[in-house]
Amino acid sequence: MLSLDFLRDGLLNDAVIDFGIRMIAESVDGCITFSSLTLVAGWPKPSRQWLSETSYVVMPINLSSNHWGVIIVEITFLATLTVCFYEPLHDHCYRKELDNTWDYQLRPYLEKWHSQSGSKEPFPKQIIVKWIGKPSQPDLKCCGVMVLGIVYAYLRNTHRFERHGVTEAYVSVIRLRLAWLLLCTTKMIPHSEKNLKEMQKTNQEISKVLLPQ
Structure with a gap:
C-alpha cells in the first residue's frame, strides 16, 4: 500500500518532486x-527537439542540507534566455550552489544540445538572470512544496503564488492537492504468483529468527 503520510508534513523526496514537475510540464x-x-x-543524451523549439527547461536541484531549489530557463529565440533561480529560504550559500549549477552544468549542457542539434543560429548571447525573491517557506519542511508551487506559477504564467504571503495553511492545501494527484495518476501493479510465494517464504524465514520459539 502506498503511504502518503510524508505528504502531510514531511520533506518531499526526489520521486515526488520529479513527478510533480513532470505533471505540471505535460500541459506546457x-x-x-x-x-x-x-x-x-x-546528463541524458540531448533531446532531438531543437532548443529553439523549447519554451522552458526546468531543473530541480537537491541542495545541501536536504533543501530544494530550482532553475527555470525560459527560451525566447533567437536572442534571449531568461534564467530564473529559486530557493525558498533565500540564503546566500544556496544561491552560490544554484549559480554554480547553471554556470558549470546546465548552461554547458544547453550549449552542447544547441550545437549538436544542427541549428544554424548561434546560442543566445543575451542571458537575463532573475532571482525569485518571493515567497518564502513558512516552515522547515516545505521547501519541496514551494518549489512545485513556483514551477507551476512560471510555467502556467500565473504569478499569484509569487505574490501571496504563503502560510502553513496554504502549504497544507498544496500538499493535499499533491496527494490527490498521486492517488489519481499512479497505478498499482499486482505481484506475480512467483513473487508472492517468495515474499511468503522470506516472511517465514524472518519470523523464525525474530519470533520466540
Whole structure:
C-alpha cells in the first residue's frame, strides 16, 4: 500500500518532486524537464527537439542540507534566455550552489544540445538572470512544496503564488492537492504468483529468527 503520510508534513523526496514537475510540464508545449538526480546520475543524451523549439527547461536541484531549489530557463529565440533561480529560504550559500549549477552544468549542457542539434543560429548571447525573491517557506519542511508551487506559477504564467504571503495553511492545501494527484495518476501493479510465494517464504524465514520459539 502506498503511504502518503510524508505528504502531510514531511520533506518531499526526489520521486515526488520529479513527478510533480513532470505533471505540471505535460500541459506546457515545448517544456523539457530534468530529473533531480541528474547531477548524480549523469546528463541524458540531448533531446532531438531543437532548443529553439523549447519554451522552458526546468531543473530541480537537491541542495545541501536536504533543501530544494530550482532553475527555470525560459527560451525566447533567437536572442534571449531568461534564467530564473529559486530557493525558498533565500540564503546566500544556496544561491552560490544554484549559480554554480547553471554556470558549470546546465548552461554547458544547453550549449552542447544547441550545437549538436544542427541549428544554424548561434546560442543566445543575451542571458537575463532573475532571482525569485518571493515567497518564502513558512516552515522547515516545505521547501519541496514551494518549489512545485513556483514551477507551476512560471510555467502556467500565473504569478499569484509569487505574490501571496504563503502560510502553513496554504502549504497544507498544496500538499493535499499533491496527494490527490498521486492517488489519481499512479497505478498499482499486482505481484506475480512467483513473487508472492517468495515474499511468503522470506516472511517465514524472518519470523523464525525474530519470533520466540
